[in-house]
Amino acid sequence: MKIALGCDHIVTDTKMKISEHLKDLGHEVIDVGTYDFHRTHYPIFGRLIAENVVSGKADLGIALCGTGVGISASADKVPGTRVVLVGDVLTARYAKKELNANIIAFGGRILGQNLIHNIVDVFLETEYEPTEANKQLIEKIDNSIEVSPEIAENDHIFDEENAKWARGEYHD
Ligand code: RB5
Numbered sequence: 001m002k003i004a005l006g007c008d009h010i011v012t013d014t015k016m017k018i019s020e021h022l023k024d025l026g027h028e029v030i031d032v033g034t035y036d037f038h039r040t041h042y043p044i045f046g047r048l049i050a051e052n053v054v055s056g057k058a059d060l061g062i063a064l065c066g067t068g069v070g071i072s073a074s075a076d077k078v079p080g081t082r083v084v085l086v087g088d089v090l091t092a093r094y095a096k097k098e099l100n101a102n103i104i105a106f107g108g109r110i111l112g113q114n115l116i117h118n119i120v121d122v123f124l125e126t127e128y129e130p131t132e133a134n135k136q137l138i139e140k141i142d143n144s145i146e147v148s149p150e151i152a153e154n155d156h157i158f159d160e161e162n163a164k165w166a167r168g169e170y171h172d
Pocket of ligand 1: 008010042065066067068069070071
């Protein structure tokens, strides 16, 4: 797979180890930076990762900053991304299987290197399951990009989901 990989200056060393890990597994890495420890800004790299994924240059993206918060929020602003900030293997599997997440993010100062590699492995290995329910949920998420002031005042936008819930159609 082609993986877009990026970070801010706080966790460049962690990113380089992820890059080596990905290459050892046979993946192609598009390293969008940063490449050293000079002060920089995570929105640049969040956006670069996202643009590579959305344009199809990369199949998936991996993003990290100190906490993972800044770079994941930045990447998620680019239409077409589904970014998940993850701290465990189970969440990574769910994110790919159910929501077809295309960018995974970490706090490089929060998680250990081995756990990050485990999470990356699960994220890459897990296949998206395009069930009707998953497709509809993803469509709802993607549709949230249309900003509409009426939505905040509309008490009926989730009527369909609430009715399904009442009929017992949702199962965890
Ligand atoms: C440093 O800019 C730090 O704020 C950043 O790496 C990250 O932790 C933000 O979420």
